[in-house]
Amino acid sequence: MTAVPSFPPLFTGLAAGPANPFRIACDQARRGTDAGLLAWSIGPERLRAALVLAPETPLEASMAAYYACGVGLQNALGALAPPEVAVHMEWTGGIRVNGGHCGALTVAASSRDPVAVPDWLVIGLDLTMRQPPEWEPGETPDWTALFEEGCGEIDAVELLEAWSRHTLVWINELDSPGGRAKLHREWEGLAWQRGAVVVHTIGGARLEGQFLGVDEDFGMLLKSEAGTSLTPASKLIVED
Secondary structure: OOOOOOOOOOOEEEEOOOOOHHHHHHHHHHOOOOOOEEEEEEOOOEEEEEEEEOOOOOHHHHOHHHHHHHHHHHHHHHHHOOOOOOEEEOOOOEEEEOOEEEEEEEEEEOOOOOOOOOOOEEEEEEEEOOOOOOOOOOOOOOEOOOHHHOOOOOOHHHHHHHHHHHHHHHHHHOOOOOHHHHHHHHHHOOEOOOOOEEEEEEOOEEEEEEEEEEOOOOOEEEEEOOEEEEEOHHHHOOOO
16 A cells, blocks of 8 residues: 655645546646645556646746756655666656656646736656566667666655655745746756757647757757747646
8 A cells, every 4th residue: 555645834635546646636726726736646657746836927937837846856866766867857848767768747727828827837747667567678768667777766655755845945946036047057957958959849840959958937949050949838738
């Protein structure tokens, strides 16, 4: 039986069982639940969680919380995983462990209007603890799991607790002087393929260019023959 995780005082846990915590959190947000609700689900192969936030800034600026959750996860793994384990974050939300795809962050909001203050923002975490037993070794070389990367001793409940603590620190940091700049520097240090040529399909549009980094609102900067383009982070908002 999975232990019940302990969260920081500002967070309220909601066990989702086998259900999708991201869908549950979005549904609760639409019903007007308080910010800080953290729905979670832990199984043999996956750790899933979703955090409800109530932004006080326009959507584009509020997307910084999405990247704060990514840095919070890296900090949590940095505290629990062996020191040789490398964790990177894709701009689109993918989580890379020792170069392999190990999960993703997802984000939904009450509005997609970048200049409107959304009623709620939900950030979901889906992390692969172990690969499914039906997967043959080498069948999916770009996909991995924490167990396969030397993190088999990490307890999923402890990791979830650590993620919540580190994430809260970074979200609070956004309200402090210089906090956004600090998060910006921290995230760019973890950015997967920064400086490399990347290809993304976002909103049906194919984007290709050298990934230069992110702007102050974590929009993606790509350099191509046509010049430097900016893709706002709010383009990553999904339908729950």
